[in-house]
Amino acid sequence: DAGVIQSPRHEVTEMGQEVTLRCKPISGHNSLFWYRQTMMRGLELLIYFNNNVPIDDSGMPEDRFSAKMPNASFSTLKIQPSEPRDSAVYFCASRKRETGELFFGEGSRLTVL
Amino acid sequence: KQEVTQIPAALSVPEGENLVLNCSFTDSAIYNLQWFRQDPGKGLTSLLLIQSSQREQTSGRLNASLDKSSGRSTLYIAASQPGDSATYLCVLGEDMRFGAGTRLTVKP
Numbered sequence: 118d119a120g121v122i123q124s125p126r127h128e129v130t131e132m133g134q135e136v137t138l139r140c141k142p143i144s145g146h147n148s149l150f151w152y153r154q155t156m157m158r159g160l161e162l163l164i165y166f167n168n169n170v171p172i173d174d175s176g177m178p179e180d181r182f183s184a185k186m187p188n189a190s191f192s193t194l195k196i197q198p199s200e201p202r203d204s205a206v207y208f209c210a211s212r213k214r215e216t217g218e219l220f221f222g223e224g225s226r227l228t229v230l
Numbered sequence: 231k232q233e234v235t236q237i238p239a240a241l242s243v244p245e246g247e248n249l250v251l252n253c254s255f256t257d258s259a260i261y262n263l264q265w266f267r268q269d270p271g272k273g274l275t276s277l278l279l280i281q282s283s284q285r286e287q288t289s290g291r292l293n294a295s296l297d298k299s300s301g302r303s304t305l306y307i308a309a310s311q312p313g314d315s316a317t318y319l320c321v322l323g324e325d326m327r328f329g330a331g332t333r334l335t336v337k338p
Binding site: 150152159160162165172173208210212216217218219220221222223224 | 261262264266273274276279281319321325326327328330331
């Protein structure tokens with residue numbers, strides 16, 4: 118079974134540009150999580166979905182960030198406009214319903230110049 | 231909101247030592263607790279999952295225990311090796327919040 122798939126793996130963009138990060142969870146998993154990791158703040162939960170419904174978005178830094186999960190097999194995290202302080206590694210993870218085990222993608226490294 | 235604390239923040243030991251990493255939490259309604267390791271610049275590798283009804287899990291040289299009444303989980307690493315050097319993270323709760331991690335260095 119394929120793992121959690123994230124794209125792009127690396128993105129370099131200029132301040133003010135729109136960034137879209139994508140995630141395909143493991144088939145059959147019912148929860149999806151977006152995290153951001155920086156040296157200063159560690160792994161922060163941004164938002165999570167249960168059955169495609171956003172449950173807690175209190176970690177989304179500001180209105181420039183938005184996330185969607187239009188169906189069980191796809192989610193996006195969008196930053197518009199991007200700023201240099203958004204530079205980080207963004208991880209997506211999905212959780213297996215039966216055991217509660219969390220599975221991570223390899224991350225998307227974002228650099229905003 | 232669940233608060234997750236990992237102590238110590240960093241640990242350096244000589245090869246061969248047995249060691250214990252700690253994860254404390256404020257809300258006993260933890261759902262599940264999972265331990266991960268992360269190597270520098272890499273992704274997260276799952277080590278052990280302890281479901282809410284369980285007390286411990288073992289995998290090779292690793293043993294994780296869970297005490298919900300005291301709000302604590304420990305990860306025990308036996309006979310540490312330089313390859314165990316990494317950051318160890320615990321995550322728990324319905325909303326899967328992470329502690330800040332313990333950075334472990336095992337010296338040859």
